[in-house]
Amino acid sequence: xxxxxxxxxxxxxxxxxxxxxxxxxxxxxxxxxxxxxxxxxxxxxxxxxxxxxxxxxxxxxxxxxxxxxxxxxxxxxxxxxxxxxxxxxxxxxxxxxxxxxxxxxxxxxxxxxxxxxxxxxxxxxxxxxxxxxxxxxxxxxxxxxxxxxxxxxxxxxxxxxxxxxxxxxxxxxxxxxxxxxxxxxxxxxxxxxxxxxxxxxxxxxxxx
Amino acid sequence: xxxxxxxxxxxxxxxxxxxxxxxxxxxxxxxxxxxxxxxxxxxxxxxxxxxxxxxxxxxxxxxxxxxxxxxxxxxxxxxxxxxxxxxxxxxxxxxxxxxxxxxxxxxxxxxxxxxxxxxxxxxxxxxxxxxxxxxxxxxxxxxxxxxxxxxxxxxxxxxxxxxxxxxxxxxxxxxxxxxxxxxxxxxxxxxxxxxxxxxxxxxxxxxx
DNA sequence: TATACTTTGTAACCTTTGTTACTGCAAAAG
DNA sequence: CTTTTGCAGTAACAAAGGTTACAAAGTATA
Numbered sequence: 001x002x003x004x005x006x007x008x009x010x011x012x013x014x015x016x017x018x019x020x021x022x023x024x025x026x027x028x029x030x031x032x033x034x035x036x037x038x039x040x041x042x043x044x045x046x047x048x049x050x051x052x053x054x055x056x057x058x059x060x061x062x063x064x065x066x067x068x069x070x071x072x073x074x075x076x077x078x079x080x081x082x083x084x085x086x087x088x089x090x091x092x093x094x095x096x097x098x099x100x101x102x103x104x105x106x107x108x109x110x111x112x113x114x115x116x117x118x119x120x121x122x123x124x125x126x127x128x129x130x131x132x133x134x135x136x137x138x139x140x141x142x143x144x145x146x147x148x149x150x151x152x153x154x155x156x157x158x159x160x161x162x163x164x165x166x167x168x169x170x171x172x173x174x175x176x177x178x179x180x181x182x183x184x185x186x187x188x189x190x191x192x193x194x195x196x197x198x199x200x201x202x203x204x205x206x207x208x
Numbered sequence: 209x210x211x212x213x214x215x216x217x218x219x220x221x222x223x224x225x226x227x228x229x230x231x232x233x234x235x236x237x238x239x240x241x242x243x244x245x246x247x248x249x250x251x252x253x254x255x256x257x258x259x260x261x262x263x264x265x266x267x268x269x270x271x272x273x274x275x276x277x278x279x280x281x282x283x284x285x286x287x288x289x290x291x292x293x294x295x296x297x298x299x300x301x302x303x304x305x306x307x308x309x310x311x312x313x314x315x316x317x318x319x320x321x322x323x324x325x326x327x328x329x330x331x332x333x334x335x336x337x338x339x340x341x342x343x344x345x346x347x348x349x350x351x352x353x354x355x356x357x358x359x360x361x362x363x364x365x366x367x368x369x370x371x372x373x374x375x376x377x378x379x380x381x382x383x384x385x386x387x388x389x390x391x392x393x394x395x396x397x398x399x400x401x402x403x404x405x406x407x408x409x410x411x412x413x414x415x416x
Numbered sequence: 417t418a419t420a421c422t423t424t425g426t427a428a429c430c431t432t433t434g435t436t437a438c439t440g441c442a443a444a445a446g
Numbered sequence: 447c448t449t450t451t452g453c454a455g456t457a458a459c460a461a462a463g464g465t466t467a468c469a470a471a472g473t474a475t476a
Binding site: 145146147179180182183186201202 | 432433434435436441442443
Binding site for chain 1: 265267269271273275285286288289298299321322325328331332335336338339340342343345346347349350351386
């Protein structure tokens with residue numbers, strides 16, 4: 001069995017783990033690399049081994065919005081979803097960190113869903129997690145002000161990267177929160193004055 | 209077989225339709241009646257026969273936000289999701305119209321998922337549809353101004369009720385879009401001036 | 417009919433967010 | 447070392463949306 005499948009060992013029965021080792025294609029994605037673009041067809045489903053992927057949405061003007069992150073043990077529910085109907089991707093996926101993943105050809109999806117109970121549970125669990133993440137995203141956009149969203153963004157980022165120094169420019173953050181650089185600079189400065197963060201060039205030190 | 213299951217006849221094999229007839233509990237919900245409250249445990253999964261259900265989210269201050277509508281042939285992906293983990297409902301469900309539905313005890317879920325391919329497809333399809341609806345909701349909140357959201361709200365409402373007269377007060381609409389009555393009155397008046405709608409007391413005639 | 421309540425219209429004002437413009441500074445490139 | 451480029455800070459202003467207050471009109475009820 002593939003060593004890197006350890007993360008999934010307690011989830012899947014051995015037979016399934018064997019199958020994954022056989023048909024899964026291991027892949028390394030460097031930080032910043034694009035895994036999936038909007039409108040692209042989905043041919044494989046990613047199982048995350050390590051690292052993190054950020055999932056973004058775009059409007060017709062090309063403005064971005066960060067939806068959520070995928071981490072070890074996650075899969076992309078959008079992919080699951082797209083496999084069924086041969087539909088195009090509705091989202092963009094970019095590696096937030098250097099990431100290891102196993103790509104499963106989508107043909108196996110249906111087969112395993114019939115064959116393995118653990119696979120079905122995994123798929124359902126993934127859908128559930130993703131729906132909850134989407135709800136959380138909606139809560140943030142609908143109910144929070146920009147300063148609260150920014151604070152949440154910073155703490156999410158620290159959690160994902162396990163590093164309380166965030167290597168982003170104000171413009172990067174503005175894109176992901178779908179606002180302007182000036183607004184982010186303003187709010188970051190206010191957070192610094194409140195002692196929550198320390199600003200540096202190209203990086204932000206989170207103190208909370 | 210239950211006559212009302214016709215909507216599902218082309219989706220499911222006969223054996224499954226029989227089972228649904230046996231264990232499913234038919235239920236009528238009057239317009240405005242609450243089907244599910246936030247924090248409540250989920251014990252059955254609804255299959256919509258006719259009518260429409262609106263799904264709402266609430267923040268900690270008690271402010272609401274309309275997420276999407278369920279219609280004939282839909283089921284509640286949140287319920288599916290909750291069945292697995294015995295978790296509480298994250299959403300509120302209220303009948304938008306008089307609605308007929310069949311309640312399936314959640315114990316059957318897992319059984320049917322293993323047994324019937326058509327059920328698996330239905331469940332996956334439901335998750336897919338719901339994720340897409342959530343994306344659409346996120347797009348609206350994140351990328352549209354309130355006047356555009358209002359226009360979309362009105363046209364969605366007309367589509368769901370199949371009636372171009374909407375029987376709502378401005379306050380009702382304000383709650384569902386998570387804004388204030390004054391803002392809605394203002395924007396509705398602007399829409400009326402642009403000839404898109406005709407305002408009356410307690411109802412809005414949609415002309416587009 | 418008189419009264420109370422609900423809904424709508426609207427003005428004035430405030431807060432939040434977005435935009436434009438310009439500055440200084442740090443890092444990279446030459 | 448100098449020049450160029452990109453990033454951050456900030457002021458001034460604009461726009462969208464939220465709040466308060468009050469009046470007018472419609473509806474229900476005593």
